[in-house]
Amino acid sequence: MMLGQNVRLRAIERQDLPFFQAALGNPAVNRYLYFNAPLSTDDETAWYEAVSKDAGSAIFAIDDCRDGTPTLIGNCGAHTLDHKNGIADIGIFIGRPELWGKGLGTEAFYLLIRYLHEELRMHRVELEVFASHAAGIRSYQKLGFVQEGVRRQALFRRGAHHDMVTMSCLPGELVCPYDESKVSNT
Secondary structure: OEEOOOEEEEOOOHHHHHHHHHHHOOHHHHOOOOOOOOOOHHHHHHHHHHHHHOOOOEEEEEEEOOOOOOEEEEEEEEEEEEOOOOEEEEEEEEOOHHHOOOOHHHHHHHHHHHHHHHOOOOOEEEEEEEOOOHHHHHHHHHOOOEEEEEEEEEEEEOOEEEEEEEEEEOHHHOOOOOOHHHOOOO
16 A cells, blocks of 8 residues: 555455446546446456456555545556566546546556656656646646657547647656655555
């Protein structure tokens, strides 16, 4: 488990799957994700079984811990871990739209990236984001991500082609979004 100021990252449990299924079925939540097809209970269970056994990924549940009672709000993780080259491809979703813009996703991503750099020795952490997802891009830049380029019209979603921005963060570039001295990891 990784604990931040307001969130914690923990292992995904089977009982988290109904939340993920419902959240990912919400068009507002899946708007900026690579997929937007409805997921069945079987789909979510198959995904859970696969990532639970996959050494090439590291996916975590995100809990909001601000009120003292951890509440599941989404997940984040490295979908691809390239141990030879030290590269991790990451993603995130916050499944409770009322919590967007509060810094919880930024904090969760910080914990994930620090774990990838420090524990798994991933040198380069990379992602792609819709060019139109200004809030996501700002969040990633706040953490120290550098924009590398734009893949023009690289993804077809909702009847249109979308540009995708590629970004990366190296170990010396990661910026903590809160005062780490105020966090107790005991």
